Amino acid sequence: MRTLISTAFVSLDGVVEAPGGEPGYRNSGWTFKDVEFLPEAFEIKGREQQEAGAMLLGRVSYQAFSPVWPAMAEFAEYKEMPKHVVSTTLTEADLVSDWGDTTILRSLDEVAALKATEGGPIIVHGSAALNRSLSDAGLIDRYHLLVFPLLLGAGKRLFSATDKDAQKLKLVEHETYANGIQKNVFDVVR
Numbered sequence: 001m002r003t004l005i006s007t008a009f010v011s012l013d014g015v016v017e018a019p020g021g022e023p024g025y026r027n028s029g030w031t032f033k034d035v036e037f038l039p040e041a042f043e044i045k046g047r048e049q050q051e052a053g054a055m056l057l058g059r060v061s062y063q064a065f066s067p068v069w070p071a072m073a074e075f076a077e078y079k080e081m082p083k084h085v086v087s088t089t090l091t092e093a094d095l096v097s098d099w100g101d102t103t104i105l106r107s108l109d110e111v112a113a114l115k116a117t118e119g120g121p122i123i124v125h126g127s128a129a130l131n132r133s134l135s136d137a138g139l140i141d142r143y144h145l146l147v148f149p150l151l152l153g154a155g156k157r158l159f160s161a162t163d164k165d166a167q168k169l170k171l172v173e174h175e176t177y178a179n180g181i182q183k184n185v186f187d188v189v190r
Helices: 039-051 057-066 071-080 106-114 127-134
Strands: 005-013 054-058 083-087 102-105 122-125 141-146 169-176 182-188
Touching: 005 039, 005 127, 039 071, 039 141, 054 106, 054 127, 057 083, 057 182, 083 106, 102 106, 102 122, 106 127, 122 127
Parallel strands: 005 122, 005 141, 054 083, 054 122, 083 102
Antiparallel strands: 141 182, 169 182
């Protein structure tokens, strides 16, 4: 069974965002403009590339990352890594040709089947709506969170607002950096 890891930049009040910002609310761009950049706070991002065996994305994040990440040296390890996009609307013609092998998954059942295969961890970047669905379905095994010292109010949420049983987490790695960012790695307790 493969480990499914959700990785995110998140504000203290649970807002997530693509690095550099997303239109639609006044605090957009907070990951770059509101907290001093310290390379050591982002060490986990390099480690994720080295350790992951596959990437899982929702449609919106795939369409945002796929035109940019293939050419970026910072994400070189992801270029040839197998990618899986969860979407009911994408077609093979919508996939980019220069970002390695990409498979479209049509349901959470297909994600569960992917988890049951052999291989390294599956890393989920961005994909706020997909993260909420994966969490509600009990498919996430670990969270890699870089928590920014900000309260933003509006924005996309990482965590579901579904009224469900409490999900216990075990803190397995943590660090606080001089800029106030906290690295929190949690395993989901089953």
